[in-house]
Amino acid sequence: MKPRVLSGMRPTGALHLGHYHGALKNWVKLQEQFDCFYFVADWHALTTHYEDRSDLERNVYDMVVDWLAAGIDPAKVTLFIQSRLPEHAELFTLLAMGTPVSWLERVPTYKDQIEQLRGRDLATYGFLGYPLLQAADILIYRAAFVPVGEDQAPHVEITREVARRFNHLYGRGETVLPEPATLLTETAKLPGLDGRKMSKSYGNDIAMRDAPAEVERKVRRMQTDPDRVRRTDKGDPERCPVWQFHRVYSDADTQAWVRTGCTTAGIGCLDCKQPVIDAIVKEQQPWRERAEAYLANPKQVQWIVEVGTEQARGVARATMRQVRSAIGLNY
Ligand code: TRP
Numbered sequence: 081m082k083p084r085v086l087s088g089m090r091p092t093g094a095l096h097l098g099h100y101h102g103a104l105k106n107w108v109k110l111q112e113q114f115d116c117f118y119f120v121a122d123w124h125a126l127t128t129h130y131e132d133r134s135d136l137e138r139n140v141y142d143m144v145v146d147w148l149a150a151g152i153d154p155a156k157v158t159l160f161i162q163s164r165l166p167e168h169a170e171l172f173t174l175l176a177m178g179t180p181v182s183w184l185e186r187v188p189t190y191k192d193q194i195e196q197l198r199g200r201d202l203a204t205y206g207f208l209g210y211p212l213l214q215a216a217d218i219l220i221y222r223a224a225f226v227p228v229g230e231d232q233a234p235h236v237e238i239t240r241e242v243a244r245r246f247n248h249l250y251g252r253g254e255t256v257l258p259e260p261a262t263l264l265t266e267t268a269k270l271p272g273l274d275g276r277k278m279s280k281s282y283g284n285d286i287a288m289r290d291a292p293a294e295v296e297r298k299v300r301r302m303q304t305d306p307d308r309v310r311r312t313d314k315g316d317p318e319r320c321p322v323w324q325f326h327r328v329y330s331d332a333d334t335q336a337w338v339r340t341g342c343t344t345a346g347i348g349c350l351d352c353k354q355p356v357i358d359a360i361v362k363e364q365q366p367w368r369e370r371a372e373a374y375l376a377n378p379k380q381v382q383w384i385v386e387v388g389t390e391q392a393r394g395v396a397r398a399t400m401r402q403v404r405s406a407i408g409l410n411y
């Protein structure tokens with residue numbers, strides 16, 4: 081039996097290249113080696129965006145189509161939607177009973193996010209409890225590994241503490257809920273068009289399904305080394321977001337060409353950008369083909385989610401039977 085991997089993403093709608101290189105590419109790779117459970121964390125979206133739900137359904141399906149477009153194979157992975165499995169909420173409630181509030185308050189993302197999303201009222205119970213909901217997501221499938229970025233590592237850590245506490249309180253020497261490990265993965269960091277983190281809300285993203293002309297337009301107006309104003313000015317790739325793209329998309333020869341050309345003013349910035357445009361358009365080609373087939377047949381996407389959800393339900397229910405019985409709720 082392959083060890084189980086579990087990961088989730090908030091339904092932010094159509095995904096961009098930052099999502100692909102930062103997480104999704106790795107998900108595709110992991111499906112060959114592990115028993116992968118990937119899910120749409122739609123309740124998690126509500127922890128911060130509980131007021132604006134208008135795009136929720138479209139965002140869920142746009143994201144799932146991008147997963148499939150990227151090469152997530154429904155024959156290999158269990159793909160599902162969190163809100164279709166109330167078992168997550170049941171485990172969350174039971175774990176909440178013994179979880180100290182201070183554990184949640186000291187999660188680094190808690191104060192961070194309240195600062196960053198200052199326009200929103202996040203003094204809510206749901207937002208405070210969100211790492212515990214994530215713990216329930218993970219523990220209910222007895223996942224061995226959770227592939228997440230650095231920012232999410234504290235959530236896996238709290239999951240381990242929650243599992244340990246549960247087993248100590250109710251396990252009578254047995255491990256009811258196994259502790260998961262973080263699967264730290266080498267992912268490429270791709271900045272946005274302006275050098276900040278790539279994000280749709282910053283308007284600096286390239287979507288996985290942007291058309292080739294759109295990719296070309298976006299990369300051509302991408303920011304470069306701010307000191308390289310004229311074609312004759314020498315530049316420094318380290319100060320240029322285009323260089324970060326070359327690090328992801330270009331081979332050693334092209335990278336050497338960029339370095340020399342940039343630092344001697346031997347090439348112009350538009351010359352430099354062309355191989356990046358070509359590489360992105362080429363990378364997108366199979367995504368576009370797969371997405372087209374799924375978009376032409378939305379029922380097929382719904383069916384994939386349906387099958388995955390029922391598979392997940394079987395596992396979640398089995399865990400909940402053991403959890404209830406450990407606590408003494410099997411009457
Ligand atoms: N919190 C994660 C994020 O914001 C999404 C998520 C929810 C998740 N539950 C999870 C990731 C369980 C891994 C495992 O990106």
Ligand code: SF4
Binds near residue numbers: 338342
């Ligand atoms: Fe950036 Fe390339 Fe222009 Fe140098 S030549 S500043 S690396 S775009």
